[in-house]
Amino acid sequence: MTALLEVKGLTAGYGAAPVLHDIDLSIEQGQIVAVMGANGAGKTTLLRTLSGLVKPTSGEIRLDGADLRTTKVEQMVRRGIAHVPEGRGVVTELTVDENLRLGGLWRSDKADARKALDEVYELFEPLARRKRHPGHQLSGGERQMLALGRALIGRPRLMLLDEPSLGLAPRVIAQIMALLRDLRNSTGMTVLLVEQNVRSALSIADIGVVMSLGRVVTRNDAATLRTDDELRHAYLGF
Amino acid sequence: MDRFIFLTFDGLSRGAVYAAFALSLVLIWRAARIVNFAQGAMAVATAYAGYSVATATGSYWLGFAVALVGGLLLGAGVERVVMRFVDHSSPLNGVVVALGLVLVIQAVLGMIYGNEFRPAGAPFSRDAFVVGGVALLSRFDLWVFAAVIAVVALLVLLFTRTAVGLRMRAAAFAPDVSRLLGVNVGGMLTLGWALAAAVGSLAGMLVIPTELGLHPNAMDIVFVSAFTAAVVGGLDSAIGAVVGGVIVGLLLSYVSGYLGATVAPIAVLVLLLVVLLGRPGGLFGSVKARAA
Numbered sequence: 462m463t464a465l466l467e468v469k470g471l472t473a474g475y476g477a478a479p480v481l482h483d484i485d486l487s488i489e490q491g492q493i494v495a496v497m498g499a500n501g502a503g504k505t506t507l508l509r510t511l512s513g514l515v516k517p518t519s520g521e522i523r524l525d526g527a528d529l530r531t532t533k534v535e536q537m538v539r540r541g542i543a544h545v546p547e548g549r550g551v552v553t554e555l556t557v558d559e560n561l562r563l564g565g566l567w568r569s570d571k572a573d574a575r576k577a578l579d580e581v582y583e584l585f586e587p588l589a590r591r592k593r594h595p596g597h598q599l600s601g602g603e604r605q606m607l608a609l610g611r612a613l614i615g616r617p618r619l620m621l622l623d624e625p626s627l628g629l630a631p632r633v634i635a636q637i638m639a640l641l642r643d644l645r646n647s648t649g650m651t652v653l654l655v656e657q658n659v660r661s662a663l664s665i666a667d668i669g670v671v672m673s674l675g676r677v678v679t680r681n682d683a684a685t686l687r688t689d690d691e692l693r694h695a696y697l698g699f
Numbered sequence: 700m701d702r703f704i705f706l707t708f709d710g711l712s713r714g715a716v717y718a719a720f721a722l723s724l725v726l727i728w729r730a731a732r733i734v735n736f737a738q739g740a741m742a743v744a745t746a747y748a749g750y751s752v753a754t755a756t757g758s759y760w761l762g763f764a765v766a767l768v769g770g771l772l773l774g775a776g777v778e779r780v781v782m783r784f785v786d787h788s789s790p791l792n793g794v795v796v797a798l799g800l801v802l803v804i805q806a807v808l809g810m811i812y813g814n815e816f817r818p819a820g821a822p823f824s825r826d827a828f829v830v831g832g833v834a835l836l837s838r839f840d841l842w843v844f845a846a847v848i849a850v851v852a853l854l855v856l857l858f859t860r861t862a863v864g865l866r867m868r869a870a871a872f873a874p875d876v877s878r879l880l881g882v883n884v885g886g887m888l889t890l891g892w893a894l895a896a897a898v899g900s901l902a903g904m905l906v907i908p909t910e911l912g913l914h915p916n917a918m919d920i921v922f923v924s925a926f927t928a929a930v931v932g933g934l935d936s937a938i939g940a941v942v943g944g945v946i947v948g949l950l951l952s953y954v955s956g957y958l959g960a961t962v963a964p965i966a967v968l969v970l971l972l973v974v975l976l977g978r979p980g981g982l983f984g985s986v987k988a989r990a991a
């Protein structure tokens with residue numbers, strides 16, 4: 462079986478000095494992969510490079526075997542990649558409904574975009590009650606629902622999530638993790654989940670990847686990382 | 700009392716034009732966070748083109764259409780060829796480039812058409828209807844109101860009811876997020892400039908026949924009034940631009956009517972100062988976003 466996402470020797474950064482060094486990463490269809498690591502390890506930069514916001518200086522990124530490096534950012538969503546950025550990327554000046562519709566504007570299948578929108582309102586009841594509210598009035602949890610829901614309207618094959626748990630109560634984090642697992646199970650969606658909240662991320666992940674100083678330092682089955690005290694100590698510090 | 704009524708109607712018809720022109724400044728501000736100081740010169744350039752076609756073909760309306768389409772093209776061109784390459788990390792850069800553009804456009808117009816006033820005809824009579832001895836509005840004034848109301852309505856519909864309007868707003872507020880959602884952000888910016896310049900051209904076609912005629916500097920004074928209107932309204936708000944335009948139009952009319960035309964420019968500057976000191980965000984400035 463060939464990987465859905467295949468990253469080889471990826472080097473990228475913002476100026477002259479690279480932030481990511483020689484990253485190799487392979488993700489199979491339907492996997493949930495958790496990327497962990499200290500602040501500044503390069504997790505966000507990795508996601509931004511995958512979705513084209515940061516241009517790699519060398520290395521390969523392939524989706525289903527096709528080169529992604531020359532794909533424009535605005536084309537990524539058409540290739541099936543949804544990137545929910547750090548801080549969630551709710552457009553605070555737009556209403557909840559406008560934010561969600563924005564997630565489906567690129568789609569040519571308008572009927573299914575409409576259906577997906579209804580599904581999101583069903584899935585996230587609080588959003589349905591706040592359709593006309595501007596984004597800046599939403600709570601942190603509601604914003605996370607909005608960002609996730611907006612991504613789901615594109616029916617992505619690969620979801621890139623940057624710290625969805627940031628600033629949320631433990632109960633809400635657990636709900637979001639359960640939702641991601643359910644979505645994967647029901648739709649076969651692949652998830653690349655960047656998380657500081659290691660326990661939550663490992664609770665649903667199949668694979669755990671630890672980054673440090675722009676490199677992948679270990680890649681293991683999540684089950685192993687959960688249970689092997691020595692490994693966890695060495696790489697995750699608890 | 701008659702004088703007051705006359706001045707009020709006069710102020711409203713001036714205000715409508717300032718509103719349209721302020722709207723064009725607001726459109727660019729919302730799309731690109733630039734105050735386009737070249738808007739007046741761009742509008743004049745398209746008015747020259749429009750009147751050239753009108754004279755050559757004998758059809759005012761063909762010339763009018765050429766001016767508006769010229770505005771679309773000139774706006775798109777300025778964004779694509781000039782503004783796109785300006786480093787916008789400092790807000791002043793865009794302003795300086797816009798001012799440079801004013802000099803270039805006015806010099807080119809002077810070379811092609813000369814620096815004297817040329818007559819600019821109006822499509823409707825400018826003789827006011829007289830009601831009870833008071834000169835109220837002319838047919839041309841009614842045309843100005845209708846055109847401005849139509850353009851405001853069309854813009855509101857565009858931004859609130861259409862997919863492209865939603866894309867334009869999202870692209871302006873959150874470019875990276877919009878790109879991740881498949882929006883062609885660069886294209887939306889070009890479209891924003893094109894629309895804004897076309898609205899500016901419309902304002903030019905509405906105001907130039909009421910002033911001394913076509914001249915490379917014909918919109919300079921109008922620009923100051925419209926800029927004040929836009930700032931009074933909050934720069935960010937279309938409604939604000941319209942209300943600001945009416946306020947400035949009435950102010951100018953009353954001040955020049957009761958105190959003399961020479962005082963009018965000072966009154967505009969005083970208004971600008973009062974608003975900036977008292978309510979720096981303008982009357983309709985947007986609400987601050989909730990901190991993340």
Ligand SMILES: Nc1ncnc2c1ncn2[C@@H]1O[C@H](COP(=O)(O)OP(=O)(O)OP(=O)(O)O)[C@@H](O)[C@H]1O
Nearest residue numbers: 475476480498499500501502503504505506507657
């Ligand atoms: N826009 C930028 N310009 C220059 N350097 C940047 C930029 N964004 C991030 N960096 C640098 O790149 C490195 C990696 O940052 P990145 O945001 O990818 O880390 P992260 O793992 O996501 O951290 P966190 O857990 O704090 O979100 C850091 O040293 C950071 O200073």
Ligand SMILES: [Mg+2]
Nearest residue numbers: 504505506547
């Ligand atoms: Mg980060």
